[in-house]
Amino acid sequence: MKITVICSNPKHPVYKYLENWMQQNSQTYDIALLTTVKDIKMAGDILFLLSCSEIVRKSIRNLFSYSLVLHASDLPEGKGWSPHIWDVVNGKNTLTLSLLNAEDRVDSGDIWQKKIIKLQGNELYDEINHKLFKAELELMSWACENIENAIATPQKSDVASYHRKRTPEDSKLDVNQSIISQFNLLRVCDPQRFPAYIEINNQRYNIRLEKSDDK
Structure with a gap:
């Protein structure tokens, strides 16, 4: 085959x-x-x-x-x-x-x-x-x-x-919202290609979510 x-x-x-x-x-x-x-x-x-x-x-x-x-x-x-x-x-x-x-x-x-x-x-x-x-x-x-x-x-x-095509802007977090309310968005952001980020004072900051081995 x-x-x-x-x-x-x-x-x-x-x-x-x-x-x-x-x-x-x-x-x-x-x-x-x-x-x-x-x-x-x-x-x-x-x-x-x-x-x-x-x-x-x-x-x-x-x-x-x-x-x-x-x-x-x-x-x-x-x-x-x-x-x-x-x-x-x-x-x-x-x-x-x-x-x-x-x-x-x-x-x-x-x-x-x-x-x-x-x-x-x-x-x-x-x-x-x-x-x-x-x-x-x-x-x-x-x-x-x-x-x-x-x-x-x-x-x-x-x-x-139907779903529209996602853009890098879809990885932007709202600094005025809680982490828990945006946790699912953090989970799916590709840290290499489409990292999660915030913007404060006209500066962008990428955010990477990692699991900790600490209990």
Whole structure:
């Protein structure tokens, strides 16, 4: 089976997970991990799109038997950008990961499988990522092993909801609000790419939240 995986940014935290998955499955599948559709050289069986910022046209998708997207929401709710971040910020401790067909309309494809990810409410950014990325790899493996004998389910368009794209300004804390009221925002801020910050007297201060071993 020929598998192609596209993740647009090699600095994205999921990329190393994808590299490990490729190494672990290299004896079973012929796997190519790419950062752009321009590097696709031949047809294959499954195309996986994870954190892919490109629009993958039908002409590319037709090169594969299945073109699949992993989206971290309970579709059709939570279409759009960074759904699991919005969910945590809004206080949810249960995330849903959907495996669906890639289509021209973003996040509109039939759904093959869903996976529930439970949080305790104290996980920080990297810990949330670990649980999410682990679930993504599990769904990728499921697809490779089962998709030819599975049936996808169409989405119900009447219950759809959408998230806008987050910006660095979404990591700004309100200095007049309590820490506890903004704790979920602190938890999900990427300390490297989108750190939490405050502004006082026209000066920006980045804030990093770390767990302490002290009880």
